[in-house]
Amino acid sequence: MSKPTRAASHADNRQKVCLVCFAKGSSLKLIGATTLNRIQQYFMPDYDLEDERFPTALCARCRTLLFDVEAGTRSPDALPNAFDFSSIRVTCLTRSTPLCECELCDIARANPVMRGTGSRRVQPHPRGRPRSGTAQDLPSPQPVTICQRYHSKVGKGIAHVCTLTQRRANLSIAFSRDGRGSELHASDLISAKCQESASSSVQLATRGPRSLSVTCATSQANNSCAAFAAQPVSAAEFSRFCDSSA
DSSP: OOOOOOOOOOHHHSSSSTTTSOOOOSSSSOOOOHHHEEEEEEETTTTTTTOTOOEEOOOOHHHHHHHHHTSSSGGGGSSSOOOOOOOOOOOOOOOSSOOOHHHHHHHHHHHOOOOOTOOOOOOOOEEEETTTTSSSOOOOOOOOEEEEETTOOOOOTTOOOOOHHHHHHHHHHHHHHHHHHHHHHHHHHHHHHHOOSSSEEEOOOOOOSSOEEEEEOOOOOOOOOOTTSOOOOOOEEEEEEEHHHH
């Protein structure tokens, strides 16, 4: 006779989700004393095993990441950003709400990504850090209305400030999300000002009272010039040239 099954409680689900990647990973293991020290030192200083908002397990990949960070073979930047566990609200169970409906329990109860017939492989983590110099913080593409002059978002309930200062602030935010784009724009601006300037340096405006001086790169061409440009060579000069080359 089979034993009756029961729904997993919130305490059970804490053991089914990885603390670091906050997902259902492979080969989950409970957090022990050694792993706890690594977590508090390299990932989440305020992590508390007794706090019911936190998971109590790590997947195989995240355990390896923490070990490599401690060994010095990887930078702590290789670890993902920690989830904001302060947003977890554990459900008070009642007859009408017999299961916890917090985000942690939702992840624990979710089925793994199904790939192929009969497989239960979990979606793999992306490997490595994102390439530097790419626009990682660009907003998701969606249609919005933008003021053509001041580049502010226009919409119901959105304050629209029409000032030159706001225009510059909006452009600065846009460029800060794309490091390489900012560098390309800066190099184009400096090149144009150097071509217009007769001096060896140009001045750029800053947010402070003093301007920024930038030295222009000068290229000196080693051009040869004829001694008698557009003039006939005299007989005496020609005779001296012949004597010296004899």
